[in-house]
Amino acid sequence: MxxxxxxxxxxxPITVEFTGGLEILFANERNHKISLPGRLxxxxxxxxxxxxxxxxxxLMKDQRKELFIMEDNVRxxxxxxxxxxxxxxxxxxxxxLQAGDNIVFVSTLHGG
Amino acid sequence: MAPTLCFNCKTERAVIIRPKxxxxxxxxxxxxxxxxxxxxxxxxxxxxxxxxRIAIGASxxxxxxxxxxxxxxxxxxxxxxxxLSLLSIDEGIRGYRDxxxxxxxRNAVQYDMPLKIVGxxxxxxxxxxxxxxxxxxxxxxxxxxxxxxxxxxxGAAMLEIQxxxxxxNADDVAETVMxxxxxxxxxxxxxxxxxxTESKASDTKRSKPLKxxxxxxxxxxxxxxxxxxxxxxxxxxxxxxxxxxxxxxxDLEKIRPSSILDIVKSGEDMAVLVPGNTxxxxxxxxxxxxADDEAGGCGSQNGRSSGGEMAAMEQQLAANDTxxxxxxxIKMPKKGSDTKKIKTQTxxxxxxxxxxxxxxxxxxxxxxxxxxxxxPKTAIEIGLEDEEGSSTLARQMEHIxxxxx
Numbered sequence: 001m002x003x004x005x006x007x008x009x010x011x012x013p014i015t016v017e018f019t020g021g022l023e024i025l026f027a028n029e030r031n032h033k034i035s036l037p038g039r040l041x042x043x044x045x046x047x048x049x050x051x052x053x054x055x056x057x058x059l060m061k062d063q064r065k066e067l068f069i070m071e072d073n074v075r076x077x078x079x080x081x082x083x084x085x086x087x088x089x090x091x092x093x094x095x096x097l098q099a100g101d102n103i104v105f106v107s108t109l110h111g112g
Numbered sequence: 113m114a115p116t117l118c119f120n121c122k123t124e125r126a127v128i129i130r131p132k133x134x135x136x137x138x139x140x141x142x143x144x145x146x147x148x149x150x151x152x153x154x155x156x157x158x159x160x161x162x163x164x165r166i167a168i169g170a171s172x173x174x175x176x177x178x179x180x181x182x183x184x185x186x187x188x189x190x191x192x193x194x195x196l197s198l199l200s201i202d203e204g205i206r207g208y209r210d211x212x213x214x215x216x217x218r219n220a221v222q223y224d225m226p227l228k229i230v231g232x233x234x235x236x237x238x239x240x241x242x243x244x245x246x247x248x249x250x251x252x253x254x255x256x257x258x259x260x261x262x263x264x265x266x267g268a269a270m271l272e273i274q275x276x277x278x279x280x281n282a283d284d285v286a287e288t289v290m291x292x293x294x295x296x297x298x299x300x301x302x303x304x305x306x307x308x309t310e311s312k313a314s315d316t317k318r319s320k321p322l323k324x325x326x327x328x329x330x331x332x333x334x335x336x337x338x339x340x341x342x343x344x345x346x347x348x349x350x351x352x353x354x355x356x357x358x359x360x361x362x363d364l365e366k367i368r369p370s371s372i373l374d375i376v377k378s379g380e381d382m383a384v385l386v387p388g389n390t391x392x393x394x395x396x397x398x399x400x401x402x403a404d405d406e407a408g409g410c411g412s413q414n415g416r417s418s419g420g421e422m423a424a425m426e427q428q429l430a431a432n433d434t435x436x437x438x439x440x441x442i443k444m445p446k447k448g449s450d451t452k453k454i455k456t457q458t459x460x461x462x463x464x465x466x467x468x469x470x471x472x473x474x475x476x477x478x479x480x481x482x483x484x485x486x487x488p489k490t491a492i493e494i495g496l497e498d499e500e501g502s503s504t505l506a507r508q509m510e511h512i513x514x515x516x517x
Contacts, residue, residue: 019335019343020174020331020343021343076359076362076363076365076366077358077362079328079331081127081335084127084139085115085125085126085127085128086128086129086332088129089116089127089129106331106332107343108174108283108328108330108331109358109362110343110345
């Protein structure tokens, strides 16, 4: 999946958006620009699973990790959109991130 | 990876997998299908008549915002001839409702609908901030639920509108079914599943046009139409985020997405079986509490746990009524004797506020009495955690209503 033109190792800039109440867990910031390593230590390319850990370790300000991640995956009730498409259409957590991707996490769990 | 094409138009890139049938749809087709299904719900249930004036219970959250947007669209597309208004309740919770009311105000402009905001402060002389200051965080949802139900009715009355639509969705209904199933409360289960609730205790009809719409699709509809909505948690109900029935529903959806509509369907089928008058007190319960389940709009709770709140409220009212410190003419029934006798509820006007009530004094006034007497701490020791005992106490409450009528 990784673009060979990137050399595989060039950093991957992406944008991440939290909405539907999830932004509360991320310092009330809705939009985040981040850069992922082009290649991981084990030689694989960063995918959504990696991104989840990255977000928890680097971006999440709230201690309640379980409100975002459960059993090593996105908590049920939180939708993931990869470039506006349901992540199920893109391979879910195995989707390998591409430069310029926009990943949206929307909670359906919050009310008004 | 080549993009998956839309199941419907076969040309655009699919961005959605529908939970109910796994169809993969593009943005345009999804929006159209979602709207068409709400239209079918409306026409099948004959929810509206031409020229009807409708108040949309609007909190600024995803459900009511989507409801307003869809109703506006359908009203224009299918010439319903409806006159739509937004009706919002200001509970008086600083840092919570004031922000979402700003969203509602923007919605009013975006959808070109008149907006009416009714506040607890003006209606009752107590904002929720003041109530919580007095009674504490535990049990305050009870006040909020009772006050909101009446506030929506009163707001509708001010607008001279007799039909309030709320944003309850399929997930909410499924959750209500599960909760009442777990609680053994079939009458409430039955009420929670019906699309329209009309109560003798109220001039106002309530309905939920999004009853069959998945929460997931509501959120995606809002996302893809870039609707302006506000997400928040009520600062006074931190437990709401972890409602166990919700978690169960979401977990089931993850494994088998059709579960949600299946539970709704099961609930409807069970509702048919609920005997309105073979259960002692069942009938009385039905008419007196018919509007209870419609107390939604409470932030994250949004009707999801209103059953619990209402049960807790009944529990607390029962406690109030039995407390000797209360001046009351209500007599407790002898166990086993009167309970099988079913009396129909006589509706009257609350002696204090004139609101239609099944009791001499309506529930809101009873709660206000407690607040005004500065003695709530003894009465309100019931939180959401105490739901287990609610059905028993709710039944006791029914008996009290029976003898009082």
